[in-house]
Amino acid sequence: MVVIAVTACGNSDGKEQPNDVRSMDLWQFVDFAEQNTPLTPDRVSKLLGIELKPEEQNPRRNSGGPVTLSGVEITNITAAGSGDDWFASFDTKSGQCITQDDVKKRYPDLKATGAVERKAPGQPVEMSSYRPAAQIIFSFRQSDKCMAGFGLQPPKK
Numbered sequence: 001m002v003v004i005a006v007t008a009c010g011n012s013d014g015k016e017q018p019n020d021v022r023s024m025d026l027w028q029f030v031d032f033a034e035q036n037t038p039l040t041p042d043r044v045s046k047l048l049g050i051e052l053k054p055e056e057q058n059p060r061r062n063s064g065g066p067v068t069l070s071g072v073e074i075t076n077i078t079a080a081g082s083g084d085d086w087f088a089s090f091d092t093k094s095g096q097c098i099t100q101d102d103v104k105k106r107y108p109d110l111k112a113t114g115a116v117e118r119k120a121p122g123q124p125v126e127m128s129s130y131r132p133a134a135q136i137i138f139s140f141r142q143s144d145k146c147m148a149g150f151g152l153q154p155p156k157k
Contacts, residue, residue: 021048026072026092027106030136030150037133039088039152044079052079071095089151097146100127103138113137124148130156 024032033039036047041062045052052062061080066073076091092098104110107129124139134152141148 022068023070025070026094026098029069029072029074033088033090033152034131034134034136037152038081038083038086038154039079039134040082040086041079044077044088048077050077052077065091084154087151087153089149091149092147094147097144099145099147100138100140103127103147107136107138110138 021029021032033047036043039047041052045062045064048064048067050064050067052064055061055063055078058080061078063076063078065076067077068074072092072094074090075093077088079086079088081087100110110127110129113126113128122142124141127138127140129136129138132155135155137151137153139148139150140146
């Protein structure tokens with residue numbers, strides 16, 4: 001499923017990103033994303049100051065990136081949907097390993113998403129925090145137990 005506080009800088013496609021987003025660390029960005037739901041493709045594009053383009057295999061999904069935040073790079077962003085039917089995922093790359101324990105310190109309600117014990121080798125383990133505005137899903141690589149990314153979708157009703 002996943003990194004320099006300066007003035008606005010260009011990303012790989014030459015567009016500028018808003019200063020406030022670029023200066024956020026990972027946790028500030030996760031909170032910011034949750035506060036700006038629903039995360040439709042248009043909203044994600046505006047929040048990050050980048051263009052998301054329809055995927056060739058599935059034109060309802062839009063992808064883009066990378067975006068560099070303070071201390072973490074979001075290597076790929078995917079968003080789809082509209083209204084109450086949306087999701088956004090953010091693949092991350094960091095200079096340090098962010099573990100499940102690190103995430104639990106910030107999201108004490110973190111719980112396994114799905115059947116963790118039946119994950120095929122190489123498939124990420126997912127843990128979720130159920131918030132009022134969104135379900136935040138954190139993805140961890142099995143190989144090193146480090147966070148690979150996170151996603152948000154509408155909260156369970």
